[in-house]
Amino acid sequence: MKKIKVNIAATGLNNTDNPGPGVPVIRAIRESELFDPRIIGLAYESLEPAIYMHNIVDKAYQIPYPTEGADALMERIRQISLKDPIDVLIPNFDSELYAFMKSEKVLKEIGIKTFLPSLQHLEERHKANLNDFGKKYDVLVPKSKPILNQNDIEKIRDDFEYPVMVKGKFYDAYLAYNPEQVRMYFNKISAKWGLPIIIQEFIRGTEVNVVALGDGVGNTIGAVPMRKQYITDKGKAWAGITLDDKKMLNLTHKIIHSMKWRGGMELELIRSQKNELHVIEINPRIPAWVYLAVGAGQNLPEALVKLALGMEVKPFETYEIGKMFIRYSYDLITDLYEFEKLSTRGEL
Amino acid sequence: MKLRKNIAISESGFIFDPTSGDSFSLNEVGLEILELLRDDKSAEEITTHFTNQYEIDPVSFEKYFFDFVGMLKYYQLIDEDEED
Numbered sequence: 001m002k003k004i005k006v007n008i009a010a011t012g013l014n015n016t017d018n019p020g021p022g023v024p025v026i027r028a029i030r031e032s033e034l035f036d037p038r039i040i041g042l043a044y045e046s047l048e049p050a051i052y053m054h055n056i057v058d059k060a061y062q063i064p065y066p067t068e069g070a071d072a073l074m075e076r077i078r079q080i081s082l083k084d085p086i087d088v089l090i091p092n093f094d095s096e097l098y099a100f101m102k103s104e105k106v107l108k109e110i111g112i113k114t115f116l117p118s119l120q121h122l123e124e125r126h127k128a129n130l131n132d133f134g135k136k137y138d139v140l141v142p143k144s145k146p147i148l149n150q151n152d153i154e155k156i157r158d159d160f161e162y163p164v165m166v167k168g169k170f171y172d173a174y175l176a177y178n179p180e181q182v183r184m185y186f187n188k189i190s191a192k193w194g195l196p197i198i199i200q201e202f203i204r205g206t207e208v209n210v211v212a213l214g215d216g217v218g219n220t221i222g223a224v225p226m227r228k229q230y231i232t233d234k235g236k237a238w239a240g241i242t243l244d245d246k247k248m249l250n251l252t253h254k255i256i257h258s259m260k261w262r263g264g265m266e267l268e269l270i271r272s273q274k275n276e277l278h279v280i281e282i283n284p285r286i287p288a289w290v291y292l293a294v295g296a297g298q299n300l301p302e303a304l305v306k307l308a309l310g311m312e313v314k315p316f317e318t319y320e321i322g323k324m325f326i327r328y329s330y331d332l333i334t335d336l337y338e339f340e341k342l343s344t345r346g347e348l
Numbered sequence: 349m350k351l352r353k354n355i356a357i358s359e360s361g362f363i364f365d366p367t368s369g370d371s372f373s374l375n376e377v378g379l380e381i382l383e384l385l386r387d388d389k390s391a392e393e394i395t396t397h398f399t400n401q402y403e404i405d406p407v408s409f410e411k412y413f414f415d416f417v418g419m420l421k422y423y424q425l426i427d428e429d430e431e432d
Contacts, residue, residue: 206368227369244354244366271368321366322356 003036007085008305009077009112011042012092012288013050013057018171018234019327021092023050024291026057028301031294035305040084042077046343052334059084062346070099074106086112088308090301092285094170095193097122115216115308117263117284124259125282127167127198133279137258139251140278142203142270146196153182156199165200165280168193173235175202200280205272208243210252211286211293213300215307216262222300222316223252224293229324237289237327242296244321251277264290264304289325296323349417350427351385365425372423381416385426391417 008029012020022041029037041050041057044065051060061080064072073096080086089112091100100107101116124133127144134141145159156164156179166185167173170193174185186197212223225248230239252267264286270278286301293300296319306313342348356364361374363382374382384394391413398409420426 208369229369241369243369322364 001033003032004034005036005038006305006309007038007040007087009040009042009080009086009089010092011044011063011090011096013041013043013048013060014045015049017232017329018236019288020048021286021288021290022048023053023056024288024294025090025092025286025301026050027291028294028299029305030056032299032302032305034302037305040080040086042080042089043342046339049332051342051348052332052338060342060348062342066096066099070103073099074103077107077112078110081110081112088113088115088305090114090286090304090308091116094283094285097284113308113310115263115304117261117265121259121261122284125284127169127200127281128196130198130200130279130281133282137255139255140276142201142278142280144198144200146198147186148196150183150186153179153186156182160199160201163202165198165202167198167200169196169198203270203272203278203280205270205278207280208245208248208269208271208277209237209240209287209289210248210267210269211290211300212252212256212261212265212267213286213303213307214256214259214261214263214265215313216260218257218260219315220253220256221303221307221313222293222298222319223249223256224296224298224300224319225249225252226289226292230326239324239326240289240292242292242319242321242323247275247277251279255279255282264300292323292325293319295325296320349385349391350388351382351420352425352427355386355425357382357386363425365423368424370423378416381413385420 010022010025012022014020015023026039039058041060042063043051043060050056063076066073091097101119104114107114128146130141130144163175163177165173166176166182168189172189176182176185189197208227210223210225213221215221225243225245226240227243228237228240232238266283266287268281270280290300298316298319303313338348354366361379363372395406395409399406
């Protein structure tokens, strides 16, 4: 069978101890038996490793941060697509999703397809709105409260028992045992990610995760549950194993079905000692550990590309249980010339 | 008491719980007990098996056996609902 040529742009090319999902997403698409992809890497920083991984990214372009405005970002994407046509764009960062979702029509006009959740769903599942999300979709969630200034820290005792989780609106989460620690994390997180800071009830138990893909009409195309076996000091999975847990899968199907979720998602759950599953976060994109799902038999990034192109996708029915991933770091050697080219011309 | 059905037991004594993702290593005696539990043997039958096979009296065996079972319960390897 002749493979279909497709030009795919992806962000999330950083592969540090807080890795973006770009590299595993690209690896998965490159392993497709259906597609012959040309990969266009979109990078925010000149030292995102995948820019220099020529077996991963065919061509890399620097793009402006979404904080500079969706218009600037879209203008740059338009410039790139004129030179290097893009069929499908896969944004991989939480912080850029809003800009890409808002610009879905603009992207469509220039021939770029995406497969993203709606803005309504992006807001509904936001950490700050988790209480309402739990009520609306009838799922267990920890009590959460957004706070906007330090004066609110003293009032935490009125609603919560210590310890509490202190979370950023996009990333970062710390466990705080007293108001002093909350204040320290409030400053640390707000300096990096802005406000609000979310105070969340701490639920004791084991953290488990699911990577899933919804087709936008209520079907779960694929879902693989995982438990982190080795966690870095940033809370990222450095090793993990696929699980056989019907409860986790049922919960995933329920959420995707009732929300009619469109696109990739990562469910972050706590399994309490009573064996109840509490949804602590829903990340509206494919997570960095997605390659485990690919290894277990569900190539979810390939399925996402098919959905974006309007192709029919049959849901995956199985995956291998007990499949493991272990991440590693690797010293990539490159030349100053390449770094210089990206830094000065914005492309490599 | 019944061992949960989806627990994977290898001949080497390596145990994998696919629900929690936990894995354990057992010695030969532990492995033998788990295999008997998997075959739905009762505590009395397991005690008889061990006292016949090894030089140990029932009281001493049961002390270690129930300690081991407590550990299996703690790690939720035994289906509490199906306990007899």
